[in-house]
Amino acid sequence: MGNIGKSSTAVAVGQKKKFTIPVGAKLFLLVLPFLILVFLFSYYPLNGWRYAFYDYRAPLKLSQCDYVGWKWFKYLFGNKMQITQLLKVLRNTFAMSGLTILTSFLPVIFAIFLNEIKCKWFKTLVQTLTTLPNFISWVLVYSVAFALFSDTGMVNTMLQNAGITTNVVKFLDSDAHTWLWMLFWSTWKGLGWGSIMYLAAIAGTDQELYEAARVDGAGRFRLMRHITLPSLMPTFFVLLMMSIANFLTNGLDQYFVFSNSFNMEHIQVLDLYVYKLGLGSNGLSLATAIGMLKSLISVILFCVVNFVSKRTRGESIM
Amino acid sequence: MSTKVAIKKKKKLTKGDVTFSIINYAVFLILTIICAYPFYYLIINTISANDLSANGFINFLPQKVHFENYIQVIKLRGLSTAVFVSIGRVVIGTAATVLASAFLGFMFTQEKMWARKFWYRFIVITMYFNAGLIPMYLTMMNLHLTNTFWVYIIPGIVQPFNIILVKTYIESIPRSLQEAAEIDGAGIVKVFLKVILPTSTPILATIAIFSAVGHWNSFQDTLIYVTDQGLWTLQYLLYSYINQASSLATLIKNSLGTTQNMMALATQQTSTSVRMTVSVIVVFPILCIYPMFQRYFVKGIMIGSVKG
Numbered sequence: 001m002g003n004i005g006k007s008s009t010a011v012a013v014g015q016k017k018k019f020t021i022p023v024g025a026k027l028f029l030l031v032l033p034f035l036i037l038v039f040l041f042s043y044y045p046l047n048g049w050r051y052a053f054y055d056y057r058a059p060l061k062l063s064q065c066d067y068v069g070w071k072w073f074k075y076l077f078g079n080k081m082q083i084t085q086l087l088k089v090l091r092n093t094f095a096m097s098g099l100t101i102l103t104s105f106l107p108v109i110f111a112i113f114l115n116e117i118k119c120k121w122f123k124t125l126v127q128t129l130t131t132l133p134n135f136i137s138w139v140l141v142y143s144v145a146f147a148l149f150s151d152t153g154m155v156n157t158m159l160q161n162a163g164i165t166t167n168v169v170k171f172l173d174s175d176a177h178t179w180l181w182m183l184f185w186s187t188w189k190g191l192g193w194g195s196i197m198y199l200a201a202i203a204g205t206d207q208e209l210y211e212a213a214r215v216d217g218a219g220r221f222r223l224m225r226h227i228t229l230p231s232l233m234p235t236f237f238v239l240l241m242m243s244i245a246n247f248l249t250n251g252l253d254q255y256f257v258f259s260n261s262f263n264m265e266h267i268q269v270l271d272l273y274v275y276k277l278g279l280g281s282n283g284l285s286l287a288t289a290i291g292m293l294k295s296l297i298s299v300i301l302f303c304v305v306n307f308v309s310k311r312t313r314g315e316s317i318m
Numbered sequence: 319m320s321t322k323v324a325i326k327k328k329k330k331l332t333k334g335d336v337t338f339s340i341i342n343y344a345v346f347l348i349l350t351i352i353c354a355y356p357f358y359y360l361i362i363n364t365i366s367a368n369d370l371s372a373n374g375f376i377n378f379l380p381q382k383v384h385f386e387n388y389i390q391v392i393k394l395r396g397l398s399t400a401v402f403v404s405i406g407r408v409v410i411g412t413a414a415t416v417l418a419s420a421f422l423g424f425m426f427t428q429e430k431m432w433a434r435k436f437w438y439r440f441i442v443i444t445m446y447f448n449a450g451l452i453p454m455y456l457t458m459m460n461l462h463l464t465n466t467f468w469v470y471i472i473p474g475i476v477q478p479f480n481i482i483l484v485k486t487y488i489e490s491i492p493r494s495l496q497e498a499a500e501i502d503g504a505g506i507v508k509v510f511l512k513v514i515l516p517t518s519t520p521i522l523a524t525i526a527i528f529s530a531v532g533h534w535n536s537f538q539d540t541l542i543y544v545t546d547q548g549l550w551t552l553q554y555l556l557y558s559y560i561n562q563a564s565s566l567a568t569l570i571k572n573s574l575g576t577t578q579n580m581m582a583l584a585t586q587q588t589s590t591s592v593r594m595t596v597s598v599i600v601v602f603p604i605l606c607i608y609p610m611f612q613r614y615f616v617k618g619i620m621i622g623s624v625k626g
Contacts, residue, residue: 028437031421132604295447
């Protein structure tokens with residue numbers, strides 16, 4: 001590493017340095033502990049995929065269990081009950097991801113219209129309060145939902161006090177409009193925060209463009225439509241690609257906290273299913289097999305999306 | 319043309335503009351209220367008389383303000399432990415990941431490192447794949463991390479995304495700073511501590527705030543890796559309170575014992591009051607911190623989007 005060239009000058013200068021570890025190796029040794037951590041928590045878990053090929057029973061060691069080959073994968077697609085179950089789970093996953101993608105334009109609209117608000121303190125207030133829900137946990141969102149929509153929650157008490165209904169309206173313990181409710185809560189949590197990036201993109205748009213368009217007689221809506229909106233498209237495209245890459249991943253927290261025996265039919269997405277199956281009902285090997293397929297499909301999706309992005313925009317999203 | 323420009327510049331508000339503005343302001347006001355009101359609702363209900371709040375009379379202003387709920391809830395068994403665990407993981411977890419991100423981000427700018435590019439990619443690529451929930455659980459079990467406090471800390475120390483952020487930031491600092499320190503005889507660790515850490519505080523603050531909120535809000539790791547009640551975080555405790563209305567009532571009875579009988583109806587604990595009070599305790603740090611540090615959050619997402 002250029003030491004030879006340097007050593008002659010070093011000798012000439014009369015450096016009294018003894019033989020030590022080369023700098024490159026020393027630097028490597030300093031990061032080694034962290035590399036080990038990365039290996040342990042990101043690469044080593046892949047080894048757990050072996051469980052998908054065994055018939056694992058909880059307290060035993062893997063070596064004490066039977067090797068069953070592709071049994072679980074065949075079971076997944078061969079057993080009729082299992083297929084119906086899996087289709088249901090996939091339907092929910094696709095519905096939630098689909099709805100999320102369909103509503104991904106909402107933050108764009110939010111940003112464009114918020115940008116039209118000229119009163120500065122009001123804008124700041126709106127931004128602060130609408131981004132706040134993004135920073136609370138799903139448990140707290142559930143707690144808020146519970147306070148407002150449970151049997152004894154605010155909405156029910158209000159409805160009864162106003163004499164609109166006499167019966168308790170079951171909002172949480174029912175399977176009515178489960179997907180829309182889930183969409184509502186994720187929008188409530190994420191809308192304001194989702195618009196932040198777009199607002200920044202608007203702020204970065206060349207003001208001369210607006211001036212020029214105004215000179216040409218463009219009104220407010222035409223400015224929004226022909227200048228602001230196109231300036232947001234690159235960001236929108238990247239985020240859209242990301243959500244397509246994450247199509248199978250809805251996250252566990254939201255669906256776990258909101259799930260109960262009433263709405264399981266429509267709330268059980270893939271992540272929740274894998275959790276329930278693997279840690280709840282002792283189907284650890286089957287759950288691993290499903291999780292493994294999910295991970296592989298996700299990686300493939302990501303590569304495809306990345307490829308498409310490279311082709312259409314000349315930029316990868318990595 | 320020039321007259322037209324002059325006219326356009328002094329354009330007065332038309333009727334359409336005014337209508338648009340009014341509607342626009344109104345819509346955003348409603349959206350803001352939808353986002354903020356639930357928090358307000360929780361807070362006013364925890365400080366109002368419990369019999370009024372149980373019957374749904376507290377919707378806009380607190381009435382008969384008292385703080386008995388908070389005094390009683392703190393006495394609940396499990397709560398103080400959970401507060402301790404949650405604060406512990408926020409402090410230790412954030413410190414660990416910030417230091418590690420700073421150190422690794424810095425080290426990966428050192429071109430002399432052996433196979434630097436390879437190891438950098440070795441870390442970064444982990445953002446794009448995931449072994450899955452069950453293999454992670456098995457890993458934690460094999461490493462004997464389940465049911466320990468460290469399961470909250472150790473797996474989250476190395477965050478590839480944060481390392482990218484720090485590395486990009488440090489690359490923008492003039493290299494001469496490090497060289498000057500090296501000429502003065504500082505080793506690599508000393509350069510890191512004396513030069514890099516102080517100069518990269520803006521990015522580290524951003525990482526710290528995101529990481530702290532993440533640790534405070536984290537729920538899933540308790541759910542999957544921890545069964546020991548002594549290691550429950552506040553989030554998990556809150557979840558169990560919401561889901562176990564009946565057992566909560568007995569819990570209140572047990573931990574408050576005879577004093578409950580002497581309490582007036584207005585301050586008597588109900589499962590609703592406990593739930594809401596714990597919720598407020600859980601959300602309070604976020605409510606306090608968020609407005610103060612909002613610009614850090616916004617900055618964080620900006621740098622993130624650049625590097626994507």
